Amino acid sequence: MKRYFGAIIGLIIAAGVQGNLPSSMALLGAKPDLILVVLIAYSLAEDPEFGATIGFIAGLINGCVVGLNLGSFIVTRTMTGFFAGMVSTRLFGDNPIVPMFSAMWLTLACEGLFLLANPMPDFGFVVRTLAGKCIYNGIFTLIVYAFVKHLNTHRKIRMANARL
Amino acid sequence: MGGLFRNKTLLTLIILIAIGMTIGAAHNRQLSKGGHFALQDTVRSVLAPVDVVSHTVFSVGNVTLRVFRPRSAILRENARLRREVRRLTRENARLHEVAAEEVRLRTALNLAKSWTLDMIPAEVISRNESSWFDTATINRGRQAGVVKGSAVINYSGILVGQVVDANPFTAQIVALTDSNSSVGATIQRSRSSGVLQGQGSDYLVLAYLPKDADVKAKDLVVSSGMGHVVPKGLLIGRVVRVVRNSIAGTTSALVRPSTGFDSVEQVFAIKPGQNQGS
Numbered sequence: 224m225k226r227y228f229g230a231i232i233g234l235i236i237a238a239g240v241q242g243n244l245p246s247s248m249a250l251l252g253a254k255p256d257l258i259l260v261v262l263i264a265y266s267l268a269e270d271p272e273f274g275a276t277i278g279f280i281a282g283l284i285n286g287c288v289v290g291l292n293l294g295s296f297i298v299t300r301t302m303t304g305f306f307a308g309m310v311s312t313r314l315f316g317d318n319p320i321v322p323m324f325s326a327m328w329l330t331l332a333c334e335g336l337f338l339l340a341n342p343m344p345d346f347g348f349v350v351r352t353l354a355g356k357c358i359y360n361g362i363f364t365l366i367v368y369a370f371v372k373h374l375n376t377h378r379k380i381r382m383a384n385a386r387l
Numbered sequence: 388m389g390g391l392f393r394n395k396t397l398l399t400l401i402i403l404i405a406i407g408m409t410i411g412a413a414h415n416r417q418l419s420k421g422g423h424f425a426l427q428d429t430v431r432s433v434l435a436p437v438d439v440v441s442h443t444v445f446s447v448g449n450v451t452l453r454v455f456r457p458r459s460a461i462l463r464e465n466a467r468l469r470r471e472v473r474r475l476t477r478e479n480a481r482l483h484e485v486a487a488e489e490v491r492l493r494t495a496l497n498l499a500k501s502w503t504l505d506m507i508p509a510e511v512i513s514r515n516e517s518s519w520f521d522t523a524t525i526n527r528g529r530q531a532g533v534v535k536g537s538a539v540i541n542y543s544g545i546l547v548g549q550v551v552d553a554n555p556f557t558a559q560i561v562a563l564t565d566s567n568s569s570v571g572a573t574i575q576r577s578r579s580s581g582v583l584q585g586q587g588s589d590y591l592v593l594a595y596l597p598k599d600a601d602v603k604a605k606d607l608v609v610s611s612g613m614g615h616v617v618p619k620g621l622l623i624g625r626v627v628r629v630v631r632n633s634i635a636g637t638t639s640a641l642v643r644p645s646t647g648f649d650s651v652e653q654v655f656a657i658k659p660g661q662n663q664g665s
Contacts, residue, residue, distance in 0.1 A: 239437035242513020242524060243445040246649040253518050272396045279403045283410070287430035288516040288524070290552040290559030291567065294411010301403045305396075334519075343519060344566055345588050352518045 229374065230265040230277045233367075237261045238284050252348065253355030255363045258285045259333060262300060263307045263326045263360070264367035268375055271308030278304025295340045303333040319365055326364030327357045418552070421535055431554040438524060438557070442512045504618060506540075506655040507532050512557070514649070521562035521585070521648050523548075527656065528556045537656040538610075538617040545645045546570070546610055546621040550656060558656070562648040563591055563623065571613035572623055574640075577601035580611045583623065583642065591624065596638040602629050608642050616659045 237257035244254045262281040266274030282300030286293035310325045334353055343349050410426065417424045507527055514523035527533050537550040539560045548562040549570070561568050568585035572593055579600040581593045593608060606626040612619025628641040 235434065235437055238434055238516070239441035239513070242438060242516050243441045245445075245449075256518065270396075272399050275396075275400045275403050279407060282407060283426075284430060284434070285517065286411075286414075287427045288434060288513075289520055289522055290427070291520055291522070291561070292411075293414040293424075293427070294408055297407030297410060298404050301400065301407055305400050337519070341519065343587050345586055348588050356518055 225378070226269065226273065226375075227276065230261070230273075231280055233261045233265065234258055234277070234281050234284055238288050242288070249355070250359055251351045251355030253352040253359065255359035256330070256356055257363070259300070259303070259330060260326070260360050260363045260367055262304050263329050264322070264364050264371050266304045266307030267311050267322050267325060267364075267368055268371045269308055269311065271305050274304035274306070274308030275301050276304070278302065278307075292337075292341055295337055299333050299336045299340075302336065303329050306332070319369070322368040323361045323365045326368075327361040330357045330360040423529075423552075423554075427552070428554045431557055435554075435556050438512045439526070504657050505532075506657050507537075509533070509558075509654050509656055511652055511654060514651075519587070520567070521548075521565040521587070522551070523560050523562070523648070523651070524557050525560060525654060525656070526557060528558050529553045530555050532658065533558045533656045534658060536616050536659040538621065538659070539654050539656050540621060541646055541651050542653050542655075543646070544622060546617065546623050547644075547646060547648055547651050547654065549617065560654075560656075563644060564589060564648060570617050570623075571611035572608050572642075573611040574600070574602050574626070575607040575609050577606070580613065581639070583608065589643070589647075590627070591642040591644060593626070593640040593642050594637075596640065598631070598636045598638050600638045602626060602638065602640050604628060606640075608640075618657055 237260070241254075241257045244257075246254075248254050258281050262274075262278055265277055269277075278301040279297060281304065282297035283293070285300065286296035289296070307325065307329055310321075310329075331353060334356065338349060414424050414427065509525040509527040509531075511523045512526045516522060516524075525533070525539075533550055533553045535550055535553055537553075537558075538546060539548045539550060541547050546563065548560045548565075548568065550558050551561040551567075552559045563570065563583065563585055564587070565585045566587035570583050571580065572583035573580045574593075574596075577600070579596055579602055581596040581600075583591050583593050586592060593602075596602060604626055608623045608626060610617045610619060610621040610623060622645055624642045624644040626640045627643050629638065630640070631638050
């Protein structure tokens, strides 16, 4: 339960910070999607079930904050969390490149699914924004993932000590 | 099928997606009815203090960064501001003349004072929470009288968007540039009316103009007041290009908004169903 609590707090903080990121930070017209970053980083460090649950909560928060397309946000984020959790159980090692590239393709898949349900009129804008977002999310996930991994290691050490 | 439901992880995913779709459908139903979605109100109430704290931290950080700017940048800004003051002083004098003339004319016509709109001041506390929507959150909600559909203007009276949802303490506004946004608009000079649609980019399209509409580049575009949601006569932007399709017999215009949504901080929400001077 504690691991869920940490992730939810992370998502709430990400939602607060997301709306205040300066516009000068935009790369190709896109800013990092911090809610998605926190979701992917936590899910990569855990399992698919955890990822799907946290994805559901991330989608709920993101949809409520934006105020539009709540269902699309929940479904796409739930699936993204699930697949991110699968990456951790099927692919992984501790190579830092893996979470970065995983975050990039997961962002692409998540937003691709979202855009299927909510098409945008300007194709150039979509491509540009997706590219910027993937790059940003990849870099930010690497940082957040390292932090989450560090927390998890400490938690496991504490639990092992308690058992001893 | 039995194997599928024995797999707990997959079953969790399917259940969560089903719940998500149900919530989404319920939310859409409430939005179309103009009602309030209780779950969204709850989540927003939890997030509101985080938004306010985050906004305060970023504002303080921004001010701190400005304080420690190099001297050359401050001198450049000072020179720019002096030029701006001179220009505004001239403009102010001219506007005083125009205002005095307007008072004379209004008195003569026995009309009510302008800008009798019921406006609620608010501050933008977060914006663009998703790359796909031009939305923002303001720090006034239903308790302050903000309702869904309220027009939102900046301090200069330029229309920037509309309230898409109002929670008890906050409200979400959607920018005119958002692809979900459309508002009735008029070319100020010729009074040709159409529907101004957001494109998800920096420009707006004024569509459904009459095919022989008198419209040209640099024309001012104002709200038409059609539908009695957005008040008439609010400045929106200027025409940058006119597109006439002789085959389809349509005319549309590309419009640049007079203010960028990213720079909007202090706003006023205007309740629907009002007009200037009404």
